[in-house]
Amino acid sequence: MSKSSIFTRIATTSPPQTRQRLMRRALVLGGSIAGLFAARVLSDYADEVLIIERDTADGANPRPGVPQGGQVHALLPGGRIQLDRWFPDFSPEAVAAGAVEVSMNATMRMYMGDRPRSAIPRRADGQDVTLLMTRPRLEYLLRRRVEQLPNVSTIHGRATGIHIEAGRVTGVTYEPAGAVVGELRVGADFVVDAMGRGSRLTEWLTAAGVPVPKLERIPIKTNYVTTVIQAANPDALPPFVGFHGAPQGAATGLDGAVILTENGKRMVVLAGYDTDRPTRDLADLRDRATRAYPPPFAEALQDGSVIGEPVSYHLADSRRRDFDTVAEHPARLVSLGDAVSSFNPVYGQGMTSAALQASALAAYLQAGPDLDRPALEYFRSVRTVVDAAWQPLRIADMAQPHLAHLRPRHYPMLARFGNLMLTASQRSVKVRQQLDEVSWLIAHPDQLSRPSFVLSVLTNGLRREPADSKSQN
Structure with missing residues (x-):
């Protein structure tokens, strides 16, 4: 089966149908977005699902376990589709709780300093729709839905190790939150590692003498600051404004977004790379927005009162582990x-990829696998999901000067074609839709290499016409 076919099967909009008991107890290590999706999937296949999570969620404040929880988080349309697939009517429930539902085709997106990409009609299938809300609110609503499942419950604590017997995982040790009893052990028939970037699973496996996959890193050195504004006029700007580009003469590229969230709050994020670090000083941020960003950014920072202090975050690298490369991986253990x-x-x-990986877990379990063998089929599907985001973004990140040494030999050709795609997307609805489907993790990037798409990009991207051409090719 091709990667595109595997991705299409995972990213389906069809509601889950199969419910079969394959295990007595499943454990999910981590109760963040990925862990909550995993728990929902496992609830169809286990008598009991236990989530081990140390933090509580109140819907208003970031959890300690999510240090970037106060930053802007985007839920792509592909993620919104999976939310409503696994949690029916989640979108209207979220809107009732203050989330903003918006068609991404009605948003303002700007690239390389050009004019905003012109809007195109909202898709009849609704696959261009997303939800705008803060990360704490999204996680709170999702956790509430998961906790309503009759066979799912939460253990408040921190996972400290796994137990492996005869090549399969049999349980987990954990420290209960606020307790003085020390470590406890809980048995399991299946374990999901959803402990995030800080997961210690590979340490535990190494200590047990089990090979682990190589960690691949791209030193992106992303620096960003989010400011939350109580907007005086929430309708003055589109609910989502995005920017990716570089001012003339800049040493590095810039990114940013202005997002309307619940209760008329607007979140403004300004991002730089390498040594370019936005400060948390509001006057500096306003000056930066005025100098280097399109007008909506400065307007957003002036429209209303600032809530709290601007918060910064630095991410040193993008990273991945391809678990399907390790045949000796313990059975009944997966990561997500x-x-x-x-x-x-x-x-x-990130959140959309996690949702799709959970759907990959469902597809794996639905096939009725031999759970006493390593879940390599699942990991191969996950690799397809990861590749769908990783490969295009890797090429985009290579535009940063500090990553020039990592550029592949054919990078100039890829960069040139990428610029042609952006130009063509201004002139052709079909190109725009296919590019958006890949960007939103609705479709696999392979569709961008099809001869018909390449021809359309070349035809629309190279011709001497204004960017607001009404061509529908």
Whole structure:
């Protein structure tokens, strides 16, 4: 089966149908977005699902376990589709709780300092729709839905190790939150590592003498600052404004977004790379927005009152581990979400990728696998999901000067074609839709290499016409 076919099967909009008991107890290590999706999937296949998570969620404040929780988080349309697939009517529930539902085709997106990409009609299938809300609110609503499942419960504590017997995982040790009893052990028939970038699973496996996959890193050195504004006029700007580009003469590229969230709050994020670090000083941020960003950014920072202080975050690298490369991986143990791959956050791929990896877990379990063998089929599907985000973003990140030494030999050709795609997307609805489907993790990037798409890019990208051409080719 081709990668595109595997991705299409995973990213389906069809509601889950199969419910079969394959295990008595499943454990999910970590109760963040990835862990909550995993728990929902496992609830169809286990008598009991236990989530081990040390933090509580109140819907208003970032959890200690999510240090970037106060930053802008984007849920791509592909992620919104999986939310409503696994949690029916989640979108209207979120909107009732203050989330903003928006068609991405009605948003303002700007690239390389050009004019905003012109809007195109909202898709009849609704696959261009996303939800705008803060990370704490999204996680709170999702956790509430998971906790309503009759066979799912939460243990408040921190996982400290795994137990392996005869090549398969049999349980986990953990420290209960606030307790003085020390470590406890809980048995399991299946374990999901959803502990994020800080997962210690590979340490535990190494200590047990089990090979682990190589960690691949791209030193993106992303620096960003988010300012939360109580907007005086929430309708003055589109609900989502995105920018990717570089001012003339700049040493590095810039990224940014202005997002309307619940209760009329607007989040403004300004991002730089390498040694370019936005400060947390509001006057500096306003000056930076005025000098280097399109007008909506400065307007957003002036429209209303600032809530709290601007918060900064630095991410040293994108990273991934391809677990399908290790045949000796213990049976009944899988990883999901940031524990597998963590992307440059400015592209907003993380939560959507986690949701799709959970759907890959469902497809794996639905096939009725031999659980006493390593879940390599699952990991191969996860690799397809990760590649769908990783490969295009890797090429985009290579534009940063401090990553020039990592550029492949054919990078100039790839960069040239990427610029042609952006130009063609201004002139052709079909090119725009196919490019968006890949960017939103609805379709696999392979569709961008099809001869018909390449021809359309070349035809629309090279011709001497204004960018607001109404061509529908």
